[in-house]
Amino acid sequence: MLAEIYDVEHDQIDEDLPFYREMSRRHPGAAIDLGCGSGRLFEPLLGGGATRIVGIDGSPSLVKRAEMRIAAHESLSTAMTEGRIELAVGDVRRVRRSDRFPLAILAGVVAHLEGPEDALRALLAARRLLARDGVLVIDTLGPGGLPPHDLPLSVDWERSDDGRRIVRRSRLERREAPEGLRVSYATLTDVVRPDGTIARLPASFRLWYPSPAVLVALAAEAELAVESVFGSHDLEPLDEDSERCIVVARPTATDPVTG
Ligand SMILES: C[S@@+](CC[C@H](N)C(=O)[O-])C[C@H]1O[C@@H](n2cnc3c(N)ncnc32)[C@H](O)[C@@H]1O
Secondary structure (H helix, E strand, O other): OHHHHHHHHHOOOOOOHHHHHHHHHHOOOEEEEEOOOOOOOHHHHHHOOOOEEEEEEOOHHHHHHHHHHHHHOHHHHHHHHOOOEEEEEOOOOOOOOOOOEEEEEEEOOHHHOOOHHHHHHHHHHHHHHEEEEEEEEEEEEOHHHOOOOOEEEEEEEEEEEOOEEEEEEEEEEEEEEOOEEEEEEEEEEEEEOOOOOEEEEEEEEEEEEEOHHHHHHHHHHOOEEEEEEEOOOOOOEOOOOOOEEEEEEEEOOOOOOOO
16 A cells, blocks of 8 residues: 555656656667656656666565556557566666666665665666666755754645545654765555545655765766766756755776676
């Protein structure tokens, strides 16, 4: 049920879709969406001209939701039937494939990793997947998008979906660390069904938001040359108020894997 609610929450986010359509247009060929969730980015990638999409996610329930999304969209299901979309359950820190991609994406994923060591593993794995002139997009929250203080249990959002009323509450505790901001979340999601019964889904998780400097340093350690750093999906420069931190990087010229 949490995977279902994930879609209710995340499908509201669409401001980044034109950016990914444009990235796919600028880097024609196959795209790999690392930590693809329920495949929110597949349509813009296909719309931008991606000839093939590979989606990898660590959550089997979200990969299942991605299959459902594909089945419900004509262009996506045609692409799937033609063998142009591939889905797999996998760990972005350990993905190994023989094919190479002009475009690899880590959108909203780094925050879910344990910290710099795990992020470095993910960046190294992503770099190995890149074609010689391929780019990796690392998309995470920017300094202006981070929670400024701890929050007591409060309502995040309420939505109606399929006759049900969904109320999400959360509480957060933040801790500044040298590698960025660490945030512990406890969420309580109530699904109020039409007959008045309530399913209450508690969850807790920790997120890590690397500072832009740490992210750029990790990219360099993974032998990725940073091409641009944007503060929004409209390609504004990154500053202290930027809600996003989007790093676009290429394998360094001397990379022995991609030649
Ligand atoms: C906030 S969601 C973003 C989903 C998608 N990229 C998007 O932008 O809609 C983060 C996703 O990363 C996945 N994830 C987190 N850690 C992972 C790992 N180590 N390997 C694979 N997937 C992971 C989660 O399962 C989740 O689907």
